[in-house]
Structures are given as C-alpha cells and as structure tokens.
Amino acid sequence: MSLLRRIFLSAGGFFFFMLFPLQAVEEGPSFWVWQRTLPPVREEVREWRARGLHALYWHGGTLVSDGVGWRWGERVEIDWQAADRAVAGSGIEIVPVVRLELKPGADWPSDKGLFELLDTFAAKTGARKIEVDYEAPDRLLPTYAAFLREWKTRGRSVGLSISALAHWAGSASLFRESVEEIVPMFYDLSDLSHGREQVGKDGFLPPLAGPDLSRQIAAWKGCPVPWRAGLPNFSRLTLLSKEGESRGSFRKWDWGGLLRSPFLDDAGRVAGEGVLFGSPIAPGERIVLRFPDAGALASGIGAARAAGASGVLYFRLPGAEAASGYSLPMLQALGRGDRPGPHLGVAWDEAGRIVLKNDSEADLMPFVGGSKEVRFGYTLEVEASLPFLRGAVPGDFATASKGGGLESRSLSLRFGQLPSGAILRTGFLEHLPPSPGTTFRWRIPELDSDSLWHPFD
Known part of the structure; x- marks a missing residue:
C-alpha cells in the first residue's frame, strides 16, 4: 500500500466523503477566540480573508454570580478598536463575547445590575453585535429567556447572539423575541460528574464529535431564530485513573513534553511515578488523546446546511499550540466537501x-x-x-x-x-x-x- 494511500485511509473519517459528497454551508466559517489579547496582524487577516473566514467571536471576559448579584470574575484586556482596525475592509466581523457563570444550584439573581454590566461591556467594545455565552440549566431556561426579553425592552443597543446547549432545540422558541442569533454547541455532550467527563462502558471517553453529531444538528431544523452550528476544533489530553475514571484534562500541553516523557509508553500508559505538565501521574494510569473526527465534522457541516444553519462556528481558531484543531486549509476543504490527503x-x-x-x-x-x-x-x-x-x-x-x-x-x-x-x-x-x-x-x-x-x- 502506498504511503499517500495509507495516509488517506488512516484518517478513518474520510471514508465518509467517498459515500456522501457534501455541499458547503453558504457562509464562510467563523471561530471562537479564547485567551487572546493581541489584535490580529496583517498576515493573519490576509490568510483569514483568503480562507473565507466570516467572523471572530472573541471572548472579552466572564461575569460570575453566587445567586445574589453579578461581578467580573475575569476581564480580558483587549483593544477592541485596534482589533476592528486590523480587519477593516476584510469583510471579517469581530463579535465580542461575555461569558456568564452562575454558581451551580443557585437561582437567577433578582438584582438588575447585570443589565448595566452588559450595556457597559457592549459600549466599550463599540461592536454592532455581541454574544452572551451562558450554559443555563434546564430549570433556569425560562428565567434566562425572560431576562433577555427584558434587556431588549430596556433598549438594548446592540445585536445579540447567544450560545446554547445542543439539547435546547425544543426550547429555542423561548428566545424568538429576544435574540438575533443562537449558536448551539455540538460538543462536550456527555454527562459530567464533578466537572469531569465520564468513561463509557467500553473504557473510553466519548468522542469530541461522534456519529450522533448529524442527528443532533438535524434537531435544530425549523429553529425560529437564525442559528449557526457550533462545532469542535480542538484536541483534548485527559488523564485516566487506575480504575479508568477521568481525573480531568491538561489545560496546557505540548508534543515535546508528551513524546519525551520517561513515564509514558507510546500508547499513553503510565509506566512510572512522575509529573506530567504540572500534574502528578502514577503507574497504572493512562493518557487519552482525542480529536474531532474529520468525517464527523464533514457530516456536521452538511447536516447544518440541510437544517438551515447560516454557517458554522468552530471552537476554536486554529493556532500553533498542540491543543489546536484542524488548520484553516483543512477546514476549508471539509467545508467544500473535499476529501484531501496529506502530501x-x-x-x-x-x-x-x-x-x-x-x-x-x-x-x-x-x-x-x-x-x-x-x-x-x-x-x-x-x-x-x-x-x-x-x-x-x-x-x-x-x-x-x-x-x-x-x-x-x-x-x-x-x-x-x-x-x-x-x-x-x-x-x-x-x-x-x-x-x-x-x-x-x-x-x-x-x-x-x-x-x-x-x-x-
């Protein structure tokens, strides 16, 4: 078997293309940008434009609450005007994102201060549209929707996009009158226990983008609000205990440290006691590395188009770090329905x-x-x-x-x-x-x- 054919076949997801040619979503891809403060540079913008990038949904901070009131838990110092100047004339939109984190089990605060905090954030960015990223528990969905409706009646001055959990499809009508866009996130769909992913009966962690992706996206067909599909574009390195339970994922890691570690064998089994990327590891534990399957992503793009999505929003923008996902050229090829193999x-x-x-x-x-x-x-x-x-x-x-x-x-x-x-x-x-x-x-x-x-x- 030739090398190039082996490369092609080794990416099992590419079999999908042989059977189901795809059409691209009409609008170019968008990306969430996290943990970045510097504005884009000219070379980046040139490549983004060449690849048809539509928008950057850029995290600008996190508001937290214990159920009483809201305050800034994290502020990302970004020169929004410099960022806008950097993409001026490129057709690329910058959408500032503010994340909301409510203490688990707490009720939605009755305090009205969140309106002012969001208005101030929007005014500081100078954007035409912002996104609110809040993973509301089901019991608070009606309350959250009511808050967004009230914000609009108070004279919200910017367009509003909100992120959503994949299973909110049946509740999307709650947001019909209050937002201009919904972005359901089709990843991290497994049950969590103490903030950690649960290992399946087969002893493995669930995939980041699995075979059910297209079915989950199809459930959003007929959504009464314009929407785009949030798809994963990152890898995750997770430590499993001797019992096969997830101990959590490494926040920062690199290939050099992984491949040079004297405590791991080539399949990620821990052979000796030591420290890996700042975390202690012990014999009997193992490392699992996961990445979105290319075939599943391609299927998701096609499903999003068929279900009426305006586009695709990936988490996150490709970069040089090991945890980054597919490159822009690769994602562009997937969006066209092509089936490339490395040369x-x-x-x-x-x-x-x-x-x-x-x-x-x-x-x-x-x-x-x-x-x-x-x-x-x-x-x-x-x-x-x-x-x-x-x-x-x-x-x-x-x-x-x-x-x-x-x-x-x-x-x-x-x-x-x-x-x-x-x-x-x-x-x-x-x-x-x-x-x-x-x-x-x-x-x-x-x-x-x-x-x-x-x-x-």
Missing part, C-alpha cells in the same frame, strides 16, 4: 538539516479520532546507504535518535502532527565527510503498513 516530502536544506514538509491542504493528525486508544506520534526514519552522521539535535522534532555506533547511517525523528503547510526541521546535524554516491531514503512506519521507503526530494 509529505523530505529534503535537505541549505544548512544540511533534514526538513519534513506537508505541502497539501490536509493535516496529518496524530490519530484517527473518536474514543479509540492509539499510539501517540509518528517516527520519521531516515536511512543512508553509507554512514553519514555522528550526532543530531532534534530542532523542531520532539526527539532525535541516531543508529548504533559512533558513525551512523540511520536517524529516527519523533513528532506529533503536521498541519497543512507545516515544516519541521532538525537542529544541527554533525555530518561525516560526504561520500560520493551516498543515497538517502525515508519512511514513516505508522502511516504505511508495508513500511515502504521513499527517496529524498
């Missing part, structure tokens, strides 16, 4: 370093997706016909291990993923004097069941 190449650069590149629209992700436990990361194996190497620095790779002996003809480089357009370079390589006629080849065994070798570009 990888290996070459030398001018400084004598090895370069791995992905020059396609498709991302090379670390695993198929869903809830299956799989091996972490990939290994780029380089082999020469004659010894060529004394030592190697990993550079952009997580690790670099040369073959045995002082003078080696092989090198293994570990990495986690390779998004569309990404390049990984080794650091300094201590070469032997070049030998005429030396040839080089490479392979990535995790992608090719036949372990086929390929020549350098």
